[in-house]
Amino acid sequence: MLTADGIRAALDGLLERRTDQTRLTSMGAGSDDLDDGRAYLAATVEGGWHVPTWPSAHGGRDASVAENQLIGSVLREYVVPDLYPFAIGLGMVGPALLAHGTAEQQERWLRPIASGAEIWCQMFSEPEAGSDLANVALSAERDGDVWRLGGQKTWTSRAMWSKWAICLARTDPEQPKHKGLTMFVIAMDAHGVDVRPLRQMNNDAHFSEVFVDDAVVSDAWRVGDVGEGWRVAMTILSHERAGAGSRGGGDGAKRGSRVPTWIADLAALGALDDPVGSHTVRRDEAMSIYAADMASRWTAQRAADEARSGGSPGPAGSGAKLRTVSSYKRRAFLANRAAGAAGMLEDGHGYIETVTAPSMSIRGGTDEIQRNILGERVLGLPGEPRLDRDVPWRESRKGLL
Amino acid sequence: MSVRIAPEPVVVDELITETAGRLFGELCTHEAVQAAEDSGGAPDIWEAFCETGFDLIAVPEEAGGSGGTLAEAIEVLRLVGYHSAPIPAAENGILGGWLLAQAGLERPDGLVTVVPPRAADGGWSGGETCSVSLNGDGTAVLSGEAHRVPWARSAETVVCVCEFDGTSTVVSVPASECTITPLPNMAGEPRDTVSFDGATGRAAPAPHGVDADALAQRGALSRVALMAGAIEKMCQLTVSYTNERVQFGRPVARFQAVQQHLVWAAQDAALVRMAAEVAAREATRGDAPFEIAAAKLVANQAAARATKACHQAHGAMGMTQEYPLHHFSRRLWSWRKEYGSDAHWSAVLGQMATGVGADGLYPLITSGTAALA
Ligand SMILES: Cc1cc2nc3c(=O)[nH]c(=O)nc-3n(C[C@H](O)[C@H](O)[C@H](O)COP(=O)(O)OP(=O)(O)OC[C@H]3O[C@@H](n4cnc5c(N)ncnc54)[C@H](O)[C@@H]3O)c2cc1C
Numbered sequence A: 001m002l003t004a005d006g007i008r009a010a011l012d013g014l015l016e017r018r019t020d021q022t023r024l025t026s027m028g029a030g031s032d033d034l035d036d037g038r039a040y041l042a043a044t045v046e047g048g049w050h051v052p053t054w055p056s057a058h059g060g061r062d063a064s065v066a067e068n069q070l071i072g073s074v075l076r077e078y079v080v081p082d083l084y085p086f087a088i089g090l091g092m093v094g095p096a097l098l099a100h101g102t103a104e105q106q107e108r109w110l111r112p113i114a115s116g117a118e119i120w121c122q123m124f125s126e127p128e129a130g131s132d133l134a135n136v137a138l139s140a141e142r143d144g145d146v147w148r149l150g151g152q153k154t155w156t157s158r159a160m161w162s163k164w165a166i167c168l169a170r171t172d173p174e175q176p177k178h179k180g181l182t183m184f185v186i187a188m189d190a191h192g193v194d195v196r197p198l199r200q201m202n203n204d205a206h207f208s209e210v211f212v213d214d215a216v217v218s219d220a221w222r223v224g225d226v227g228e229g230w231r232v233a234m235t236i237l238s239h240e241r242a243g244a245g246s247r248g249g250g251d252g253a254k255r256g257s258r259v260p261t262w263i264a265d266l267a268a269l270g271a272l273d274d275p276v277g278s279h280t281v282r283r284d285e286a287m288s289i290y291a292a293d294m295a296s297r298w299t300a301q302r303a304a305d306e307a308r309s310g311g312s313p314g315p316a317g318s319g320a321k322l323r324t325v326s327s328y329k330r331r332a333f334l335a336n337r338a339a340g341a342a343g344m345l346e347d348g349h350g351y352i353e354t355v356t357a358p359s360m361s362i363r364g365g366t367d368e369i370q371r372n373i374l375g376e377r378v379l380g381l382p383g384e385p386r387l388d389r390d391v392p393w394r395e396s397r398k399g400l401l
Numbered sequence B: 001m002s003v004r005i006a007p008e009p010v011v012v013d014e015l016i017t018e019t020a021g022r023l024f025g026e027l028c029t030h031e032a033v034q035a036a037e038d039s040g041g042a043p044d045i046w047e048a049f050c051e052t053g054f055d056l057i058a059v060p061e062e063a064g065g066s067g068g069t070l071a072e073a074i075e076v077l078r079l080v081g082y083h084s085a086p087i088p089a090a091e092n093g094i095l096g097g098w099l100l101a102q103a104g105l106e107r108p109d110g111l112v113t114v115v116p117p118r119a120a121d122g123g124w125s126g127g128e129t130c131s132v133s134l135n136g137d138g139t140a141v142l143s144g145e146a147h148r149v150p151w152a153r154s155a156e157t158v159v160c161v162c163e164f165d166g167t168s169t170v171v172s173v174p175a176s177e178c179t180i181t182p183l184p185n186m187a188g189e190p191r192d193t194v195s196f197d198g199a200t201g202r203a204a205p206a207p208h209g210v211d212a213d214a215l216a217q218r219g220a221l222s223r224v225a226l227m228a229g230a231i232e233k234m235c236q237l238t239v240s241y242t243n244e245r246v247q248f249g250r251p252v253a254r255f256q257a258v259q260q261h262l263v264w265a266a267q268d269a270a271l272v273r274m275a276a277e278v279a280a281r282e283a284t285r286g287d288a289p290f291e292i293a294a295a296k297l298v299a300n301q302a303a304a305r306a307t308k309a310c311h312q313a314h315g316a317m318g319m320t321q322e323y324p325l326h327h328f329s330r331r332l333w334s335w336r337k338e339y340g341s342d343a344h345w346s347a348v349l350g351q352m353a354t355g356v357g358a359d360g361l362y363p364l365i366t367s368g369t370a371a372l373a
Helices: A004-012 A035-044 A065-075 A084-100 A103-114 A229-243 A261-268 A280-308 A316-338 A340-344 A351-360 A367-378 B014-027 B030-039 B043-051 B070-082 B089-103 B212-244 B256-285 B289-319 B325-335 B342-372
Strands: A120-123 A139-143 A146-157 A164-170 A181-187 A193-198 A207-218 B112-114 B131-134 B139-143 B145-150 B157-164 B167-174 B179-181 B191-195 B199-205
Touching (some): A146 A164, A146 A193, A164 A229, A181 A207, A229 A316, A261 A316, A316 A351, A340 B145, A351 B289, A367 B256, B014 B070, B070 B212, B089 B112, B089 B157, B139 B167, B157 B212, B256 B289, B289 B325, B289 B342
Antiparallel strands (some): A164 A181, A193 A207, B139 B199, B145 B191, B157 B167, B179 B191
């Protein structure tokens, strides 16, 4: 039987333990490092430690939900780097291939994801399809055994590092917008795929415009049935929301310590020193964030475990995302505030988090969209009137119904 | 029975608003502001600004300035914020120019910058480790290091207020006497480290009422004006963007969830502009510690709310460098920390309120600084 000490015995030979000094980036902000994540994944793939619920043949270890949870909690004692560059493959494409992919596709793509050998990106958003994702226009037309893709994607994170993309395309413009979509895998080095990085306000250039001009994709690289693209996209998005930052990077504590590094850093700045003076507000805020984090970690873990064990996290993922985002933003703000005037500088404490924070409630579906999902699917509230549901996309795309 | 005489109205010449607005509108394009950030300055914009005489507005003509009122200088600063003009308008004029004129020190040619003063809580001082020694002949030797000095790298002169033998003293040193380490703030504006190490300059005692506290207030007022302009522009950008951006077959501004962001931003823009105008008007008439403290606190809090609302309403577009929203949001995040944080000005206001006692609280709210006398 798998025990915490058994897991430690296996991991001690592979990974470093966290110490009080361990500091890691979150969500790739301010970092272009691929090596640390790659080395970590290469080290853990044999034991299937990073994606334990995946089949052992594909980089996992066929773990049960309980085992997965135990492994996750032990992993927190080790230095698990920020896996931002690898997150689409590990957290979204992997689970989607397990749910919707063919045996051949799983065989080809899963293990290189788990080992860090191949990076993936998510080609969903387009200039006219942000929150309204079902409005994608990039077209895929059948040509014998292959499909020919043409159009433009945007905000594609990690595109410049990626070998593959999961790409939502329109295969039937005569169907209403949710129905004529199909999901494909596209090779980023294919002829006709052009990646143009965009610089963000935090100075990272982690997302790109991707122009696709008559790129050829084999029918064997279609994920799910023709016309089923929206369903596959929903699986992927619910994993994205539930899994936002669930493993790797950011906070964590060395064994036996309950104090997350962000609180230790606030304490080191002296921001928590004085329980009654002008710092009280900060102590109060820090503890309020900590309490909310603990509650949401358990909830997120539950959603993520449901997802990894084959089910889709569904709307629970939207709740998890709202909480994770709110915590990130509050922590960024508090850290920067605790730094006082020195926090205005580009090398000030909490700088990169402060200029990255606004993106958190936008990427992966905005806060407003997550609340719409919770309102409609959990509470059963009526949705906004949708005039475009039953109209052919060719008509509805003209906009302003 | 006492008769209250209505104070003289403080009027800002419309020509100032028009001229400065037109100048910045032409020069401070998105590309020019971005280029200034990359290179650490915009000498051409500064030069054009100086040609209008706005660089020394509110500095008395006898002291080599352009004359005009403090309220007029504050209006120009509001426009600097509105256009994210990458120039040291506050430092050169109403802060540096004012200190030199008050102390009767000669104003050298070229750009003047000012070391932000030491705050009572020590928390946001620029010059926490500086000290001065005076020679009998009016020369002074400065030592120590000042942090986050705006535009020091392009300045000819660095001015600071120091205590010497219990007297507040204004010191002016040539920048060439100092070692300057360039550092950017969150918006890429120069906030440099200045190391004095025996830099020699001129010193003169400051008249009564000109000291570190007074500089802190004037500095805070300058930031409120900049912030008022930046929030207003950010709000306008957001209203137009959300009216143009179509999702789900309608402009996103039609979603009530988005309208709520727009309303927050609009309220904050109106609030800060009003706070800036009231504080500038009172400071033009005389001392205005209450109005300025309240205005900076209001501006700091509004900046946090409004940047959040405007970014959220923009979606991913607002996160890119090629769209101008960040010029305003990053400046606001920096300026809210300059010349006093929320905590600092809250404490100052709290002391005023407890100082006047229960019976004095309502008069303080309705009459402001006048009720402190
Ligand atoms: C850092 C970053 C990384 C990203 N990475 C990727 C990626 O790798 N792959 C990818 O495909 N996409 C990516 N995206 C895009 C992301 O998915 C979209 O930004 C997001 O879905 C929102 O779309 P939008 O930006 O077009 O905003 P819009 O849809 O234009 O929204 C503007 C505003 O309107 C609101 N709104 C829209 N519709 C409604 C409604 N029905 N009800 C209430 N409010 C509404 C929104 O909440 C928002 O406040 C990334 C975005 C960011 C910021």
